[in-house]
Amino acid sequence: MRRFIVIGHEAPTDPDFPLDDLPGGAGRLDLLCRSVTAGLLYSHGIRSDASVTTLHDDAFAVEFDGAALRGLHPDERSTAARFREALARVDEAVGMIEVDVAPGISVARRTIEQYLAALDLPLVQLHEAGDPITELPADGEYAFVLSDHRNFTPAEATVMESVADRRVSVGPLPIHADQAITIVQNYLDTDGYHRYG
Amino acid sequence: MRRFIVIGHEAPTDPDFPLDDLPGGAGRLDLLCRSVTAGLLYSHGIRSDASVTTLHDDAFAVEFDGAALRGLHPDERSTAARFREALARVDEAVGMIEVDVAPGISVARRTIEQYLAALDLPLVQLHEAGDPITELPADGEYAFVLSDHRNFTPAEATVMESVADRRVSVGPLPIHADQAITIVQNYLDTDGYHRYG
Numbered sequence: 001m002r003r004f005i006v007i008g009h010e011a012p013t014d015p016d017f018p019l020d021d022l023p024g025g026a027g028r029l030d031l032l033c034r035s036v037t038a039g040l041l042y043s044h045g046i047r048s049d050a051s052v053t054t055l056h057d058d059a060f061a062v063e064f065d066g067a068a069l070r071g072l073h074p075d076e077r078s079t080a081a082r083f084r085e086a087l088a089r090v091d092e093a094v095g096m097i098e099v100d101v102a103p104g105i106s107v108a109r110r111t112i113e114q115y116l117a118a119l120d121l122p123l124v125q126l127h128e129a130g131d132p133i134t135e136l137p138a139d140g141e142y143a144f145v146l147s148d149h150r151n152f153t154p155a156e157a158t159v160m161e162s163v164a165d166r167r168v169s170v171g172p173l174p175i176h177a178d179q180a181i182t183i184v185q186n187y188l189d190t191d192g193y194h195r196y197g
Numbered sequence: 198m199r200r201f202i203v204i205g206h207e208a209p210t211d212p213d214f215p216l217d218d219l220p221g222g223a224g225r226l227d228l229l230c231r232s233v234t235a236g237l238l239y240s241h242g243i244r245s246d247a248s249v250t251t252l253h254d255d256a257f258a259v260e261f262d263g264a265a266l267r268g269l270h271p272d273e274r275s276t277a278a279r280f281r282e283a284l285a286r287v288d289e290a291v292g293m294i295e296v297d298v299a300p301g302i303s304v305a306r307r308t309i310e311q312y313l314a315a316l317d318l319p320l321v322q323l324h325e326a327g328d329p330i331t332e333l334p335a336d337g338e339y340a341f342v343l344s345d346h347r348n349f350t351p352a353e354a355t356v357m358e359s360v361a362d363r364r365v366s367v368g369p370l371p372i373h374a375d376q377a378i379t380i381v382q383n384y385l386d387t388d389g390y391h392r393y394g
Contacts, residue, residue, distance in 0.1 A: 134390055196366045
């Protein structure tokens with residue numbers, strides 16, 4: 001199992017955003033849509049052993065679970081429409097209730113700390129100052145946590161320090177969240193850059 | 198220098214496509230937009246040593262050159278609008294004339310064979326059956342050629358056999374074109390998975 005958790009600092013918490021302006025009007029939802037694609041899609045298929053969760057404004061978690069997900073398309077706009085479906089149901093997410101929005105898609109009211117503390121896998125923070133990913137055992141199951149286009153805030157960094165098992169870097173350049181997810185997937189797909197056929 | 202060339206089998210050749218339906222109405226232009234992003238953008242920056250060319254329907258080449266490009270955004274829709282600008286000028290692309298559409302963006306009338314034959318870098322085909330990318334010297338300059346969501350046609354495969362210097366695989370799973378580009382960039386950025394800091 002591979003989980004990817006993206007902290008969305010400006011991510012919308014209600015469904016009234018324009019599908020025609022994801023970068024501006026929807027708080028960089030374009031970036032979260034690409035992260036969902038990178039975590040869950042390969043060519044003509046959904047990764048059944050992966051999930052992507054986006055954490056919106058330290059308030060809500062939207063989860064896409066590849067084991068149950070159907071009809072996810074690679075383009076940003078159609079994924080944004082799935083986010084809209086999920087965010088239309090936040091009123092039902094009372095207390096710790098997880099609202100099933102569609103097969104493989106759920107929404108819940110969670111702070112970042114609540115969500116991360118409940119994870120059942122070793123937690124790996126993706127961070128430019130971390131150890132090379134090549135030092136991470138490639139046969140493990142992990143939850144990878146990364147930030148969107150902004151850095152982790154000091155408060156988030158403190159949370160990460162208490163919950164993360166390790167920090168890992170995917171390269172010397174600062175890159176987009178979805179690019180980092182693609183690289184992690186490839187590292188695990190190839191058993192640590194060893195299996196290509 | 199790193200060049201990426203994506204063969205777009207259903208890519209539009211005129212600008213009259215809907216920005217609201219890139220996967221359907223615009224012949225999978227969503228995929229080409231993501232390929233441009235993967236080839237040219239890192240976090241808050243444009244790669245000045247890279248270019249991405251999309252080959253449309255064996256008829257036109259649209260080139261995005263990171264050395265001169267300005268204001269490229271990561272979302273699909275805004276990149277699609279740049280494609281629209283370029284395709285609005287195809288009538289001016291007579292013979293071998295390359296039409297400068299905007300800084301770093303040009304359009305020209307080229308068959309796949311014409312475009313590839315004129316490249317001045319070792320030509321590497323990205324292909325599932327190729328050698329592991331880890332066998333490619335990471336300090337080289339290359340032009341990488343890959344197909345969109347469809348396989349190379351038999352005619353294209355024949356062209357590739359005559360012009361490609363080698364075939365390289367980025368992993369055991371069939372993945373999206375933009376994902377493959379992201380992996381190649383990371384391989385080169387890290388000097389072959391050795392440099393992370």
